[in-house]
Amino acid sequence: MVARFLTLKLTLMGNTFRKSVWQTIGLILASLYALGIVGSLVVAVAAISFFEDPALAGLAVTLGGAVTVLGWWLIPIFAFGVDATLDPHRFTTFAIPRRTLVAGLAVAGLISVPGIATVLLALGTAFAWVVEPGVLLVALVGAVLGVATCVIGSRAITTTLAPVLESRRYREVVAIVAVVLAVLIGPLIGWLTNGVEISVGPAEDGNAFLAMVQQAAAVVGWTPFGAAWALAGAAHDGDWLGLVGRLAVALGTIGLAWLVWDRALGRALVRPPMGDGGGGRAKGLGAFGLVRFSPTWGVAARTATYWLRDPRYSGSIAVVPLLPVVIYFATQSTGNYFMLLATGPFVAWLLGFSISNDIGYDYTAFALHVAAGVDGRADRWGRTVPMLLVGPVVAALTVVATVWVADSWHLLLPLLGLALGLLLVSTGVSSAVSARLVYPVAKPGESPLKSPQGAAVATMVSQGVGFAVTLGLSVPVLALGIAAVLLGGVLWGVATLVGGLLYGVLMLVLGVRFGARVYDRRLPELLQQVQSFP
Amino acid sequence: MSDVTDTLCVMTTPAHPNPGGGGPQGAPEPPPFDPSAALSVRGLWKRFGQKIAVSGVDLDVPAGSFYGLVGPNGAGKTTMLSMATGLLRPDFGGASVHGVDLWAHPDEAKATLGILPDGVRLFDRLTGRQLLTYAGMLRGMDKATVVERTADLLQAFDLTADADTFVVDYSAGMTKKIALGSAMIHAPRTLVLDEPFEAVDPVSAANIRDILKGYVAGGGTVIVSSHVMDLVQRMCDHVAVMAGGHVLAAGTVDEVRGEQSLEDRFVDLVGGRQHSEGLSWLRGS
Structure with missing residues (x-):
């Protein structure tokens, strides 16, 4: 029966290959990427083990393993619905004993790129102990237990939380939190390592650093996350009591997770999947009541509503005010304010770019525009109106804030000119590009972090073209801005502001008109394109 | 006409x-x-x-x-x-x-033409009332007419009580009805x-x-x-x-x-x- 689950999962995987060449290529690329990471990690651990000390490699495996387990347990909470091919609900109508179902799903859970990568990584790093056969055996057992902790714990958490995860409101909140976290994770790591460096002194002081790692590994090795991975280290030290204790923690974790999962699955199988009963309500017409009644303003009101209510948009909006903060902390230690001052223009450009796949985000709801025969100009202008109302304010505020922090008021005018000019140019380019290049994104209601399989290439091509065109068309604004920054003087500042605005408006009008022409010509093709998304 | x-x-x-x-x-x-x-x-x-x-x-x-x-x-x-x-x-x-x-x-x-396509989504982050209004606006209708017909359609399809609920939270049948309404609002x-x-x-x-x-x-x-x-x-x-x-x-x-x-x-x-x-x-x- 377990074998049948494996076959099912493999068949499902094979069928996606048959469906689309791009998905196959995407999966091959992902596999190669994962293989590369696994390979380099295994080599690194082996190198430490042979040239330094196996015990040191053991420390690395313990800490790395604990992070892996954490990843397996926590990521599915945020990136929900990423792999629902073997959703327990789909087995409700089959009379499968629960024990079999649990075992089958557990094994099948390993058949995925991250699953196979984890297995390879766990087994590969165990061979750091190859010089001590006895310890190697313990390490292999630890690797198997570690992988089991990953998979079973992950399933236990997602299945237990499923009733919550299915509620639309929760998904939306989590989606926004996840996007913010994804942006913050880089600076957080930098900040933490910074803190470590400060507390243990510079990295050259290897002993202090090692002592700290040892301390950390000693603690982590007794937690449910690290116990399985720390078995080999204990065996190497001859700490038999510690070995037995950690084995108990590891087995206890797996057993408990299994029990929790089993219970949760039992409940899930008799409870149909459903969203939250109540659902949100809004009073009256909202943005539609505020605007003139015309197709253009209708599209504008709808776009504005979506920015606030669809987490795929509001997630990226929540990120914008964080960017200057992130860059501030990233560059704080260097005392160089160049990056910080560049944030304003960068945010402006990013804002304009964020509407470059609007029809992809509409998905098949776009059929309403096709059925009504919405005019190209109405559609294009309508989608830019909220950007033109909000974008300049956000861009200007960012510029003022960064100039204030960097105390570079003499750069205010040129930076404002750059930011507003780039905002207008990239909005114009987006209006043109989005009528021509549509690529699959997370569908309405899905996690914004989920990028559809096989869309990577199409996304890269479309975004690459958009980037290149925007950059090329931004050259005059950039030249003015750079000249103003280098030469200084209020006159150059005013010139950048006025020139950036005039040129930006010109590019916006041209972009929208070009986009509108393409849109009018390709209206049914655009709908067909979004309907063919995987 | x-x-x-x-x-x-x-x-x-x-x-x-x-x-x-x-x-x-x-x-x-x-x-x-x-x-x-x-x-x-x-x-x-x-x-x-x-x-x-x-x-x-x-x-x-x-x-x-x-x-x-x-x-x-x-x-x-x-x-x-x-x-x-x-x-x-x-x-x-x-x-x-x-x-x-x-x-x-x-x-x-x-x-x-009024069209109810099969197998397409709606702009479901709008409320039922907003969706009908949007369909009317895309057809270039004036405000008074849209407001009046939206109310009539909601009434006719028994959706008045759910007019302010987001379409994403509608049942399949309600979704079908609101889609039908947005196909009719311009009196094709x-x-x-x-x-x-x-x-x-x-x-x-x-x-x-x-x-x-x-x-x-x-x-x-x-x-x-x-x-x-x-x-x-x-x-x-x-x-x-x-x-x-x-x-x-x-x-x-x-x-x-x-x-x-x-x-x-x-x-x-x-x-x-x-x-x-x-x-x-x-x-x-």
Whole structure:
């Protein structure tokens, strides 16, 4: 029966290959990427083990393993619905004993790129102990237990939380939190390592650093996350009591997770999947009541509503005010304010770019525009109106804030000119590009972090073209801005502001008109394109 | 209004004597559009990859008729209706709406069409009231009319209590009804409804039928696709049977069904009924 689950999962995987060449290529690329990471990690651990000390490699495996387990347990909470091919609900109508179902799903859970990568990584790093056969055996057992902790714990958490995860409101909140976290994770790591460096002194002081790692590994090795991975280290030290204790923690974790999962699955199988009963309500017409009644303003009101209510948009909006903060902390230690001052223009450009796949985000709801025969100009202008109302304010505020922090008021005018000019140019380019290049994104209601399989290439091509065109068309604004920054003087500042605005408006009008022409010509093709998304 | 359009069709039709410009090689030249028809389709072809979804469909839907389009799954109904309403560009052939060539003058033709497509999502982060308003605004209607008709539609489809709920939280039947409402808000002369009764409860379905009957009695034309023969036989005055991308029979319901029930006639036309004993093991032990 377990074998049948494996076959099912493999068949499902094979069928996606048959469906689309791009998905196959995407999966091959992902596999190669994962293989590369696994390979380099295994080599690194082996190198430490042979040239330094196996015990040191053991420390690395313990800490790395604990992070892996954490990843397996926590990521599915945020990136929900990423792999629902073997959703327990789909087995409700089959009379499968629960024990079999649990075992089958557990094994099948390993058949995925991250699953196979984890297995390879766990087994590969165990061979750091190859010089001590006895310890190697313990390490292999630890690797198997570690992988089991990953998979079973992950399933236990997602299945237990499923009733919550299915509620639309929760998904939306989590989606926004996840996007913010994804942006913050880089600076957080930098900040933490910074803190470590400060507390243990510079990295050259290897002993202090090692002592700290040892301390950390000693603690982590007794937690449910690290116990399985720390078995080999204990065996190497001859700490038999510690070995037995950690084995108990590891087995206890797996057993408990299994029990929790089993219970949760039992409940899930008799409870149909459903969203939250109540659902949100809004009073009256909202943005539609505020605007003139015309197709253009209708599209504008709808776009504005979506920015606030669809987490795929509001997630990226929540990120914008964080960017200057992130860059501030990233560059704080260097005392160089160049990056910080560049944030304003960068945010402006990013804002304009964020509407470059609007029809992809509409998905098949776009059929309403096709059925009504919405005019190209109405559609294009309508989608830019909220950007033109909000974008300049956000861009200007960012510029003022960064100039204030960097105390570079003499750069205010040129930076404002750059930011507003780039905002207008990239909005114009987006209006043109989005009528021509549509690529699959997370569908309405899905996690914004989920990028559809096989869309990577199409996304890269479309975004690459958009980037290149925007950059090329931004050259005059950039030249003015750079000249103003280098030469200084209020006159150059005013010139950048006025020139950036005039040129930006010109590019916006041209972009929208070009986009509108393409849109009018390709209206049914655009709908067909979004309907063919995987 | 209707006079103006009728004159217009007489003027436009001779300009397009050969709708869509023939078909694939070897296909016979289709006759010209019927300018008096609410919807006239000539020589429509569409291929997706290896599969030919619609192969040379000619169809005339008389103005003022209640027209049913029936066929098994995968018969090409949705593809045909999409091409006849401007949602999908045909490989060959064309369509005219009240004598206006749809693919030559899409805006003019679409203004008189109300479309309920099957298998597409709605802008479901809007409330029901907002979605209807949005549909009205896209059609270029003025505020007073949109507000009044939105209220009427919500009332007619029994959605007033849920007017301020987001469409994403609607049930399947409610979603179908709000989509139907947004196809009607601009008072089109012709309604093209793909599977309008799917997932709709019997009471709502009866209400929708009454609304559609009243609409036809007032001079409108309705085209519905459905799997439910019984419903089509009771509701429609004309019917076309599609299978494998072809129209197998078309005309008034009585013409098509003859002495049989529509369902039996349909099965005769489409084939595929199995008269064996079949699944003997299912008969209990």
